[in-house]
Every structure is written in C-alpha cells, then in structure tokens.
Amino acid sequence: MICYFNTKTKKVMKLIKLTGIVICFFAITSACKAKKQSASTDEALSSEPIIANIKMKETMLLPKPIDFVNINSLSITGDILEIDATFSGCGKHDFTLYGNRAYQKSLPPKIGLALIHDAHGDKCRKQSTKKLYFNIKDIRYPTKQEDYVVVVYVNQNSGTSADYKY
Numbered sequence: 001m002i003c004y005f006n007t008k009t010k011k012v013m014k015l016i017k018l019t020g021i022v023i024c025f026f027a028i029t030s031a032c033k034a035k036k037q038s039a040s041t042d043e044a045l046s047s048e049p050i051i052a053n054i055k056m057k058e059t060m061l062l063p064k065p066i067d068f069v070n071i072n073s074l075s076i077t078g079d080i081l082e083i084d085a086t087f088s089g090c091g092k093h094d095f096t097l098y099g100n101r102a103y104q105k106s107l108p109p110k111i112g113l114a115l116i117h118d119a120h121g122d123k124c125r126k127q128s129t130k131k132l133y134f135n136i137k138d139i140r141y142p143t144k145q146e147d148y149v150v151v152v153y154v155n156q157n158s159g160t161s162a163d164y165k166y
Contacts, residue, residue: 069117074162090124
C-alpha cells in the first residue's frame with residue numbers, strides 16, 4: 001500500500017508540475033503579446049511622423065557601426081525626404097542621414113546622401129520596413145535658394161533618386 005501511495009503521489013506531483021509549466025508558458029506568451037500590442041498602439045496613436053534633420057559634414061567619413069539597410073523608395077514633399085527602408089531586426093534601430101555639399105557638376109546638380117543604420121547589435125532576422133523622414137533644407141544649392149532642382153541620391157548603390165524642387 002505504501003508503494004501505491006508513492007506512485008500515486010508521484011503522478012500527482014508530475015501533474016502539478018506540468019500544470020505550473022503550462023500556466024507559466026501562457027503567462028509569458030500573453031505578456032509578450034500585450035507588450036507588442038501596446039507598442040503598435042502607441043505608434044498608431046502617433047499620426048505625426050518624426051522628422052529628423054540631416055547631419056551635414058565636411059567630409060563623408062561615416063561613423064561606425066553601419067548595418068545593412070535597403071532603400072525601397074524615395075520621395076520628397078516640400079523640404080521633407082521620405083525614405084522607405086527595409087532592414088533586419090526586432091529591437092530599436094537608429095537611422096541617421098548624412099550629407100556634405102559635394103554636388104556633381106551636372107544640370108540639374110546631383111548630391112549623394114548616406115543613410116546610416118545602427119542596429120545596436122540586434123541579430124534578429126525578421127524583415128522590417130520603416131518610413132523615415134528627414135528635413136533636407138540644408139542641401140539646397142548654395143547660390144540658388146528658390147525655383148531650382150537638385151537630384152538627391154541616398155546610398156549610391158540603391159539606384160533610387162528623387163528630385164528636390166524648391
């Protein structure tokens with residue numbers, strides 16, 4: 001009878017342990033979903049895009065680290081450059097747009113800008129797409145402050161450009 005009691009007790013203990021594991025699993029899973037929903041809700045509530053300023057440098061020596069980013073498209077409305085970018089990652093990523101005043105001698109003049117992506121070591125492989133907005137008023141051609149066009153390239157190898165008409 002003692003053996004029967006021990007076997008039955010072991011089964012009950014295994015059942016309690018298994019139930020505890022299942023409850024912990026569901027608690028953790030629902031907490032992650034709630035956090036993701038909260039983050040997406042915060043982004044949805046913010047209807048105004050964040051507009052960063054372009055960082056102008058004397059040279060195009062770029063900071064490290066530089067993580068991969070793909071430029072899907074560019075568009076310019078007024079003084080705001082919109083970049084549709086794809087990158088890998090799940091966490092917080094920073095994007096900075098750099099430029100200098102090295103215009104190509106052409107009509108209209110062309111200028112190359114560099115979009116730098118800092119993934120902060122995020123190794124997640126999830127593909128993410130984000131729209132980035134930058135005020136590019138600082139790249140206006142020095143002697144032409146109105147009624148002019150500058151062709152803007154971002155990350156030269158992306159093959160995409162947009163006309164900045166001001």
